[in-house]
Amino acid sequence: MGLIGMNQLTEEEKYEHFMKRIEAGEKIEADDWMPEEYRMALIKLISMHGISEIMGALPEKEWVPRAPSLRRKLGIMAKVQDEMGHGQLLLRVAEDLIKPLGKTREDLIQDLFSGRLKFHNVFHMPAPSWGDAGLIGWLVDGAAIITQTNMLNASYGPYARALKRICAEEVFHAQHGEAIIMALAEGSEQQREMLQDAINRWWESLLMFFGPDKAERTGSSKQDITIKYKIRTKTNEELRQDFFNKYIPRIKSLGLTVPDETMYYDEEQEKWIYQQPDWNKLKQIMKNQGPKSEERLKLRMTAYETNAWVREALGVKSKAM
């Protein structure tokens, strides 16, 4: 920009300058000029990502008191704590983006309670067995790692920096999940069945995790905007295919199957051909009408309300000063 101040530019010139910056690989910072569409797309993406980390800890934390050994209990506790930490990082990034709109963390929490702020489809699902606990770490975190690493170079600096920290910890999450499923896969017939059941139960949710390949399937999709602004590079379908490439051979190598007998790899098209999930289920979940939506939201609400006095007590000193 040199000697010309930003405020001397027209809106179009600002936009042009902004696009040049992100095309050159520069990072946009919280107080920089940015198009409204960019800010809104980031708020939507990052607040959902952040709140999903927190809601995502809920199905797993159910397994903390029931973990089969002390070491497994320590492992899953550490993992759940990491997810809460990811939530803290990401909400912080979202808060700086909503600040100019006069909003705060409190608004994000209230939006979650009122259903305006969504959380990821996988965290609306039940986790009835220890197999689910392992599967979440292995495949749900695996899917999350695929989408998160795709944004490590996001044009928005604070998000890229948060993701760098998060992905480093996700490596532990992936291995934690692998350790659990490996023990089950090499275990008794009953344990292998438990693992296969978990895969069958989660398969559809895992397909939906990446979002629809085209907007028609659910009525909306933000993938074009996030690609245009270099927040991510790959489409939903490309990410899903990456997931298949990484995990289908691993599932098969353990003698396990996915509940889609027609699925195969098409050498010519270089992609997996598979049955679409029932996208109506995703639409239901987006309205917080999934199997566990209400229960988990209620849990979050109760925790928020009954712990209000703790937050208040922690702040006492600052008020006295």
Next chain:
Amino acid sequence: MSNQSHDFYQEFEVFSRKSDTAPMQYQFSLLAPNHEIALVMAQENFMRRESVADIWVVKRSDIRKMTQEERETLKRLDNKDYRMTKGYGYLKKKWRKFEQKMLDEKEILSWGGGGKQ
């Protein structure tokens, strides 16, 4: 409820040092109602595994950050060879002619005698 008011939480920037001789490194920001809680949160949020020797929390409002325009003036042209060792790399060949080694960064910084500091 008082903790729902807009000024309950403040923004803090977190810095930490891995070891006593490492530089202070920026970590991330967090929300806390005061410095004491900010310090506890910093440890919980950012230092769950890696070793750490010291942590600083600074209220964001006490930091004068650069604006976008100011940052854009920092861009350098790639014409500073004369200030950098890479502008003098040709000496390596010259000294070889005189059967001597060039005193490069690695060599000079080893003169303290202690190896790794």
